[in-house]
Amino acid sequence: MQRCKNCGTEQLDGAIFCSECGASLLKEDRGDDTTTTLGHKRRDPSQDLPPGPSAPPFPTAGSSVCLIVVNSDRRIHLEKGKDFIIGRASSKEKSKPDVDLSGDGGYSSGVSRQHAIISVQERDCRLKDLQSSNGTFVNGKRLKPHRPVTIKHGDELKFGTLLVRIEFCFS
Numbered sequence: 001m002q003r004c005k006n007c008g009t010e011q012l013d014g015a016i017f018c019s020e021c022g023a024s025l026l027k028e029d030r031g032d033d034t035t036t037t038l039g040h041k042r043r044d045p046s047q048d049l050p051p052g053p054s055a056p057p058f059p060t061a062g063s064s065v066c067l068i069v070v071n072s073d074r075r076i077h078l079e080k081g082k083d084f085i086i087g088r089a090s091s092k093e094k095s096k097p098d099v100d101l102s103g104d105g106g107y108s109s110g111v112s113r114q115h116a117i118i119s120v121q122e123r124d125c126r127l128k129d130l131q132s133s134n135g136t137f138v139n140g141k142r143l144k145p146h147r148p149v150t151i152k153h154g155d156e157l158k159f160g161t162l163l164v165r166i167e168f169c170f171s
Helices: none
Strands: 063-069 074-078 082-087 116-120 125-129 136-138 156-159 162-170
Touching (some): 125 136
Antiparallel strands (some): 063 162, 156 162
């Protein structure tokens, strides 16, 4: 058994990340391009987030799904009928995520290169964590990897500690 240096819980030998807090259990530094493991002592910026406007449970005709990055107010429009990989670009990787959060502080917020997938369909919108280093959260609840959940208008999403709100926008 090994002990996590961040939270002190015992972990199985050979584990790479702490199952309790997500901290790296590796002893060596893996370089600048590796996702930063974050502690849980940061203030939660979602406390400052005003509630989003009210809207129907899912976009109707003439509407679209938008992600709003809270720290920059950047709006990212997502088309219906598609899946979008959320993450951050890397100079070492040829493929880039569909929604690149690098310019929004993705690295320092603990966003993995391939962090999560948002699937926007005709009748619902689903989010799935791709076993990211620092977790994907919906309204403060951490998602289990590879288990999609339905997300609704006004939900607060966190990729690591990067806060994003989902809105159904009307044209």
